[in-house]
Amino acid sequence: MIEHLELKNFAAFKSLSIDFSPGINVIIGENSTGKTHLLKAVYGLCAGAPLYKKKPDTSDDELEAALTTKLLRLFLPLDDKLGKMHHQGATEQASLSARFSQNQKIAVTFFKNSKALAVQNRGNYQQYQDEAVFIPTKEVLSFMKGFNSLYEMYELSFDQTYQDICFLLDLPAVRKDTLHEKSEWAMKEIKGICGGSFVFYGGGKVTFKTENAEYSANSMAEGFRKAGMLSRLLETGAIKPGVSGPLLWDEPETNLNPKLMKLLVQIMLELSRNGQQIILATHDYTLLKWLDLLMDKGQGDHIRFHTLYPDENNVVNVDSVDNYRSITPNAIADTFNDLTKGQVNKTMGGLGK
Amino acid sequence: MKLRERDIEIEFTGAVDALVFDQMKVDEPNYHGIGEMHRVDFVVEFDEAIIFVEIKDPSNPNAQAKGLKKFQKELNDGTLSSTFASKFIDSFFYRWAEDKLSKSVHYLSLVTLESALLPNFSDEIAKKISPAGKNSSRWQRHPVETCQVFNIETWNENFPKWPVSRLALAAAKEA
Numbered sequence: 293m294i295e296h297l298e299l300k301n302f303a304a305f306k307s308l309s310i311d312f313s314p315g316i317n318v319i320i321g322e323n324s325t326g327k328t329h330l331l332k333a334v335y336g337l338c339a340g341a342p343l344y345k346k347k348p349d350t351s352d353d354e355l356e357a358a359l360t361t362k363l364l365r366l367f368l369p370l371d372d373k374l375g376k377m378h379h380q381g382a383t384e385q386a387s388l389s390a391r392f393s394q395n396q397k398i399a400v401t402f403f404k405n406s407k408a409l410a411v412q413n414r415g416n417y418q419q420y421q422d423e424a425v426f427i428p429t430k431e432v433l434s435f436m437k438g439f440n441s442l443y444e445m446y447e448l449s450f451d452q453t454y455q456d457i458c459f460l461l462d463l464p465a466v467r468k469d470t471l472h473e474k475s476e477w478a479m480k481e482i483k484g485i486c487g488g489s490f491v492f493y494g495g496g497k498v499t500f501k502t503e504n505a506e507y508s509a510n511s512m513a514e515g516f517r518k519a520g521m522l523s524r525l526l527e528t529g530a531i532k533p534g535v536s537g538p539l540l541w542d543e544p545e546t547n548l549n550p551k552l553m554k555l556l557v558q559i560m561l562e563l564s565r566n567g568q569q570i571i572l573a574t575h576d577y578t579l580l581k582w583l584d585l586l587m588d589k590g591q592g593d594h595i596r597f598h599t600l601y602p603d604e605n606n607v608v609n610v611d612s613v614d615n616y617r618s619i620t621p622n623a624i625a626d627t628f629n630d631l632t633k634g635q636v637n638k639t640m641g642g643l644g645k
Numbered sequence: 646m647k648l649r650e651r652d653i654e655i656e657f658t659g660a661v662d663a664l665v666f667d668q669m670k671v672d673e674p675n676y677h678g679i680g681e682m683h684r685v686d687f688v689v690e691f692d693e694a695i696i697f698v699e700i701k702d703p704s705n706p707n708a709q710a711k712g713l714k715k716f717q718k719e720l721n722d723g724t725l726s727s728t729f730a731s732k733f734i735d736s737f738f739y740r741w742a743e744d745k746l747s748k749s750v751h752y753l754s755l756v757t758l759e760s761a762l763l764p765n766f767s768d769e770i771a772k773k774i775s776p777a778g779k780n781s782s783r784w785q786r787h788p789v790e791t792c793q794v795f796n797i798e799t800w801n802e803n804f805p806k807w808p809v810s811r812l813a814l815a816a817a818k819e820a
Contacts, residue, residue, distance in 0.1 A: 635767070643691065
């Protein structure tokens, strides 16, 4: 679980400091305020977990090389250069640092001309074992077949979150007796609403099976494919409440029918109640509102809303609040206000002004 | 001209006439007198247009739990938008009978809900004002030019000349 993140002179951020909730974190903000960058920065800094799992005696050099590659593949900067991720106009070095729940820390820096990240602090980082999961904006079930091989061989214009998610979806299912009770519940709910479930044969081959028939995954609604991704991540144990690292989800609403949103929020809340930290970025009012309506403090629910917004100098700041109604500025609500303004201007002209 | 509905007060700068339309006290000016008809709260006339105003204030700090529950239920089941539509239609009919409808009419409601809920609620009312959302090609005039719901913030943003204030808040500030 990540507790704190600091970004300086990195990507969209001049200086940003965020305290995360152990429950659900919702990042909102207009386009170009860095929501996806923030999710990717967290994901990148969590990349040590699989590294140390595979090789507990990973050296600093190896860590630096692995984190450098990870960031480059996540952010796809121009010409594959680290320096292109340096915040525009900044002169000092860029730095990214995170603190996790057992006081494990990682801090890395780079200059405009750096070829690799420099690890400045990795206090207990080798003990950080909670692998993060990043669900990108687009669903992947429709193009999973062969994607991993293609990704390895060619320079595709997909960032690495797509390769990682395809890899996780293709893992075998965990044994039934180790499946978390809430994961099983969520999978059943998703199956109920989709009228069947996706079957993963390995190598990226995915079909959709109902009681009586089997179909191509591509013939299913995009929203179902997105829900199917969540179901599969639970089935493989990539997301296991209380065990897995943060679930980073970029715009869960994309491709999703608003009617699926309530179930999605119910699932997120249940996972969170069982120890799953979630950090999501959204533009969607329905998602925000369901979170607000379904959260139950009595059950220990904790949701923190982080608003990214540019100040008068166009520097991105963050405002974090624990109450939906305190969100300012709220780009999503502002959109609705603009609709009202548009209607009034169209039919009332200067009346009342 | 200032008009007041419970805790909400609106100053209609530049109005040529402003009345509490739903006045049911017989000895007050502009007594309505027909309890069977639905009534908007205010009717305000300007040189160029007439506005009908309906106010509902679920965010009133003194709102009672029972009333709020009823409000939420009616909002969810569509009764509230039907009532808002009926208020407009009956008030329109009444003002026509008074021969006071010579200008364009705008129906502006003030409902203290969060702003994201308002555009959809506005559309719901608008659909019910003109039967099935349709207008006849024979009509020479549109019964309602604007049908829009605001909260205090969006009202003040859109109508700086007609500021809304909450009386309890103003009183607290003075104290």
